[in-house]
Amino acid sequence: MIETAVHRPVTLGQTEKMPSYRMDLRQYKNQKEYEKFVKVNTVNDWSTVSWKDIGKPYEVTSFSKDKLDWEEEHGKTLPVHTSWTMFNQSFHEWFSKDVPAEIHEKKGAFFHSLKSFKPSEVKVALGDYIRIHLWNYVHRVQDGIWDPRGKRALFEGLDIQKPRILFLGAAEGYEAMQLSAMYPGGEVVMVDYDAFCRDARFAEFPESYPFLGKNPSTGGEKVYFKDDFKISYVVDDIRNLSFGAEFDIVLSVGLLEHFPDSMKAEVVEWHRKFLKPGGYIVMTTPRAQLRSKLYYEIMADVMNHTYRELMTLEQMGLYLYENGLDIMNHGYIKVHNGIVARAK
Numbered sequence: 001m002i003e004t005a006v007h008r009p010v011t012l013g014q015t016e017k018m019p020s021y022r023m024d025l026r027q028y029k030n031q032k033e034y035e036k037f038v039k040v041n042t043v044n045d046w047s048t049v050s051w052k053d054i055g056k057p058y059e060v061t062s063f064s065k066d067k068l069d070w071e072e073e074h075g076k077t078l079p080v081h082t083s084w085t086m087f088n089q090s091f092h093e094w095f096s097k098d099v100p101a102e103i104h105e106k107k108g109a110f111f112h113s114l115k116s117f118k119p120s121e122v123k124v125a126l127g128d129y130i131r132i133h134l135w136n137y138v139h140r141v142q143d144g145i146w147d148p149r150g151k152r153a154l155f156e157g158l159d160i161q162k163p164r165i166l167f168l169g170a171a172e173g174y175e176a177m178q179l180s181a182m183y184p185g186g187e188v189v190m191v192d193y194d195a196f197c198r199d200a201r202f203a204e205f206p207e208s209y210p211f212l213g214k215n216p217s218t219g220g221e222k223v224y225f226k227d228d229f230k231i232s233y234v235v236d237d238i239r240n241l242s243f244g245a246e247f248d249i250v251l252s253v254g255l256l257e258h259f260p261d262s263m264k265a266e267v268v269e270w271h272r273k274f275l276k277p278g279g280y281i282v283m284t285t286p287r288a289q290l291r292s293k294l295y296y297e298i299m300a301d302v303m304n305h306t307y308r309e310l311m312t313l314e315q316m317g318l319y320l321y322e323n324g325l326d327i328m329n330h331g332y333i334k335v336h337n338g339i340v341a342r343a344k
């Protein structure tokens with residue numbers, strides 16, 4: 001049992017469904033269990049992978065009502081920056097929900113709507129009920145979004161101490177905190193050009209969420225909380241950053257897939273330019289799998305405000321490989337592909 005001054009006690013190995021998330025301090029016990037969380041290094045030689053063989057990513061084409069309404073009202077395409085402010089507000093709401101309470105409420109609303117005999121009301125209430133159930137399953141039961149066990153498996157083995165970590169398009173900053181727990185004693189710079197990410201998504205990230213990491217003095221396990229990390233949050237466009245090549249890890253999660261092919265090289269370059277020689281680029285993108293396609297369809301109003309692709313690990317790897325990165329480690333976890341790379 002780990003007693004902390006401000007947080008409820010937690011135990012190594014513990015997992016528990018909280019009202020709005022799952023906390024999970026379980027470690028995989030052996031190689032077989034490890035392989036349940038992450039499938040790594042499926043491609044032996046990236047020079048043999050070609051677009052002709054693997055095809056291009058799947059483009060998500062169902063958009064949120066807010067985006068479509070804005071475009072109808074303004075008679076033009078929603079600007080990308082505005083699309084992110086809409087996305088972040090909409091997505092953040094879901095992380096703040098008391099899910100069991102909301103399931104109960106939406107169930108009541110659905111049965112109430114049946115009494116109205118109005119198909120449109122029933123459809124809305126049923127949609128709300130399905131979405132909260134799906135969210136419960138994906139985020140709280142499966143822990144598919146934060147997925148700490150999968151991410152720990154993906155991030156382990158970096159030859160790095162007290163790293164300076166730059167998180168591009170950081171949103172609430174989850175993965176940089178997980179990395180910081182595994183490689184403690186350094187600092188994190190989070191960057192997002194939507195101020196709401198710093199002021200709400202990161203600011204309201206639960207202080208009692210436990211991150212399983214490493215104890216630098218014993219080499220054993222240690223639990224960290226948000227307040228334990230040294231974090232600064234920069235609200236700016238990635239393209240305006242004045243940092244030099246000064247970071248041990250440059251990280252992005254769910255960024256590359258929001259840019260069409262004509263911009264992929266530029267996005268890869270955003271990561272490379274801030275990297276110290278020998279530093280690591282860590283990137284993840286959502287997987288092109290049937291269940292993810294369904295998720296983005298059902299959650300379109302919550303998630304789809306901007307250009308979005310779903311790609312396979314091979315497609316993601318080829319974007320990085322053909323743009324000059326050396327892929328050190330690649331794998332997929334529940335819903336994301338992940339790659340650890342170095343600049344050539």
Ligand SMILES: C[S@@+](CC[C@H](N)C(=O)[O-])C[C@H]1O[C@@H](n2cnc3c(N)ncnc32)[C@H](O)[C@@H]1O
Nearest residue numbers: 084169170171191192193194236237238253254
């Ligand atoms: C899809 S989100 C990242 C996914 C994240 N894990 C989440 O839960 O929402 C991408 C983030 O990148 C930010 N972003 C996109 N383009 C950017 C740019 N040019 N400069 C800074 N931030 C950017 C967006 O504001 C958004 O918060």
